[in-house]
Amino acid sequence: MRQVRTIRYKEIAVDLRRRLGAGEYTAGRLLPSEAELSAAYSASRVTIRKALEELRTEGLVDSRQGFGWFVAEAPVRQPLARLATIEAQLEAEGLRSERRITDFAFVPAPPEVRAVLGVDEVLSVRRVNLADGEPFARVTVWCPERLGRELSLSQVEEQSFYDLLPVRFGGATQTIGADAAGPLDAELLGVPVGSPVLVCRRVTADVAGTPVLIGDYVFPAHRTEFTVELASTEPSIAPGGLRLLEPAPSPDQRGESASR
Template structure:
């Protein structure tokens, strides 16, 4: 169960996403938010600090917190799943497994997942969507120790991350992301409903547990008309953000 300050942070994110607090406007004072949620000012301060770290809000010369960005942006510092990001925008996340099976770990699999070459690992090709519209292809390789749990996840499950947490208690705590652009091949074009050779935004990521144990590595390819990436710079924060289409 999330801590109270995390619940308040989520509530404020949703409010910003619904534009109850528009970009440039100020959040209510800490005392008002504390009364609204029935918590101490310290708890509110923790929630506000999380939004500040994400680049959603900031302050101006000690004044009340100012909204800097819409919740359509999601900082990669949050390490939120695709489904969590979609829900924060008020969208419905969908998922569909296209192909799934075990293969011996190759050199890249072994390096990224800290395994011996030849170890059986689970490969999954999944199409992810927003409100049923395909926007992302995930080619994910799961470490051998988590693969059996992934196999039991229903093929149309909207959030594998949430399901693994519910079934096994797995918490994905850290991630590394490398972003570039690639041209859509024939299969990518068919699954995403774009023309062959269309540009796709690719994110290659490795995620690990709090202890640093690799969980998965993935080659994710986004339709650029549905998702973009931006960087919010400040002296204390340089968060990369995933954004929905405008």
């Protein structure tokens, strides 16, 4: 019988896997560099890399050239998938999605939209999203007139802004709150006035970080909820959280810092 030769990089992979599982390296944090690991395990960089690559294929870690290796989140697949449209998410759940445009107009930007997008004139599109024939969301999207002037109503009805705009999107910030349904919400969504609704504002930015799109979504509470995966309690780079709104527009806080 032949003695089983232990494969060094497999050993290292096992040990790293154990350390990761023990929470030794927290999510979002950097691992020691390949050189350090090489010294720690008394193995060459090639071997360390083989172990790390193995962990990468398992989705445990990831790396960026010139930056380092870091702990990845378990369910990460495509960064792109996270910035999906609502419709895409619904299709993923097997629902037939459909839009009905109720409003398509170039208008002066509302103050808060103007503050974010930094333009005076915007394309404002209102629509109702239907899932399997039932209305489930009332949506208002604003985009700068400069970007929206090429768009037609039928385009907007059939494709998402993400597909239509010649912009490379970089990310979005989504805020989720609750409110009572107004008369318009009630009519379009088919719920009683005053019933609870989920409201969501998504500010989408391009790769440079400049906001280019604002969307307001109103969902009937009884049909929708959001799920967020929170990876670790460590204050690393962890996103997602709760925010307290200002109690009221207090008179002493009205700024003039930007009043010029």
